[in-house]
Amino acid sequence: MRRLSTYGVAIATCGLILSACGTAADNDTDDTEAAPECDPVQIEGDAKVSLAYDVGGRGDQSFNDSAYAGLEKAVAQFGLTDVSEGEAGQDESEDIREERLRNFADSGHNVIVGVGFAYSEAVDTVAPEYPNVAFAVIDGFDPTEDDVNCNVAYLGFAENEGSFLVGAAAALQSETGTIGFVGGVNNTLIQKFEAGYAAGAEAVDPDIEILSTYIEESDPAGFGDPAGGQAAAEGQYGDGADIVFHAAGFSGTGVFDAAVAADKLAIGVDSDQFLTAGPEQAQHIITSMLKRVDTATFGFIESVVNGEPDQGFTTFTLADEGVGYSVSGGFLTPETIAQLEDYKAQIISGDIEVPTEP
Template sequence: MKYSFTLLGIVIMLLVGCSSQTPSDDISGNMTVGMVFDVGGRGDKSFNDAAYKGLEMSRDSLGVDIVYIEPSGEGADREAALRQLAADPAIEVIFGVGLLFSEDISTMAEEFPEKYFVCIDYQPKAGAMIPRNLSGIAFEDKRGSFLAGALAGLSTKSGTIGFIGGMESNIIKRFENGFSAGAKYVNPDVKVISGYIGMTGSAFANPAKGKELALGQYARGVDIIYQAAGLSGVGVVEAARETGNLVIGTDRDQGELAPGYVLTSITKAIDRTVFTTVEQVQSGTFQGGRMNVFGLDGRYTDYVYNTNNASLIGDDVHVRVEGIRQQIIDGELSAD
């Protein structure tokens, strides 16, 4: 059964029904999980879609009911959306998808101590304690970006590669810095050109601007661009296709967007992380009051190498990058 209603212009979908159970240290039976998406919403072929896949996996495999809220505009109503879910007694677990939720979800966790909160790409405030009922999820994005840089540095033919980020922020800067470091580690003479789409959350939902920046970089001799721009990255992929160049995607495998033009994608197993966290709540093993980092070990942060892009990467490059990956895991090489 499916329900919908409107809050401040946000559409909320309730799938399957509701549970009235209050969370405890040992939750059994059915429960309801809520999620508020980042700017761009579902259909971004990136961050939000990966989170939604995890929500669907939780519904289908764990038997939970799910509720989700699409953002409106630049997503300025994050606090209102989180509060709406938290105020509903049927909802025990609430996810905020994206770094921009960090402050608001911390406030909600303190106001609603009986609920479980989870923030993907959480950025804790310096010196502040993370509420015991909040799990801050982070990925080894800088290490993953280091591998992206290594792949680009080993694969470039022009000697010039590019980076395009969405919102200029500390997290996206980590992508840029990791990418540049990885490229120069394997190819000290490589040139890296960087650009950002904007300074606000809307920078993650502007494919036209992403395409414009990418076309500009390709015109300057760049032959591979690493994009970390959410929905805006779809425009970067389209520019690669139009110009016959290569692009590296983010968050999920984006090879299907432009087969033959996506060198690889740096993936965050957001879907597996959402599923694992819901499973922990059900079993009473929720990891709250702390940052939970999912990295190269276990391939929660990884790069895509499969039959669709193996010919683009090549055996020699793959072997070299796998070696670098293992060196980072073993602590023999610093990519932080």
């Protein structure tokens, strides 16, 4: 009898699965329609801004902090009163990310910025539910390109252009004729840095040798692994490189440690790392490739306040100061800077086209 009831339960639960056997194809309604024309998003009332940070959050001295700087500027300039922030956790599920955005929207926030491309999917899911909220994703992409959300702005950067300039700087100031690149994760975004860096260096010296290492193949841990960054940079210094550029987020501190230990030079990324690194490390950071996440964040909020929220793809380039290089510390010689400004003008005018893939 007991056994019978056991089987009964088993069969009943199998039924659970079967009852869900209808598939999404059965009620597939959105056939291929032409992408609708987009009207500007109408937000209700004053702008109330929410920032959803990527893993690491505020205090990472880099990406997320830069977004916060943009928010601060907007708060000061437009007198925003209601702002809120949230932060992604390590290994969190997609639902939790989506819920963070919905929480913001439900609590009356009508300008929501996802900081980091990890929010692309979540924004794509949530945006249609809140047509009167203006969304933006920094470094974002549209995972469903044939189904455009009118209330989403994707804010990208011409990292290859900024990297071109620091690549040229490295080649101009290298004494060994060998320079290095350390990427956090081997994805197309970081490859953009490498491509620009290599192109810039080769523009100066076609025979230069460029060593390239990625810390992780796909695991985002590559952006939070100073030991991995240090090992990669140590190897490159050992192989004769005297300047190493990193695009590896927090792992970059390991690259700087390696530079200190080997008494060689390094190039920072995203923000001016001469200013944020420790005093000992700073003495080895000759320049940084600036990625102005603050400019992008501020610009988006400004567009909303002006009543015409950005939509679709916007790329911040050298031309609009979205990317660039830093000169703090005085390591770059005047000749180098003059040369870099020349390249910069040529890139802006279109005379030099910087590749995006290595």
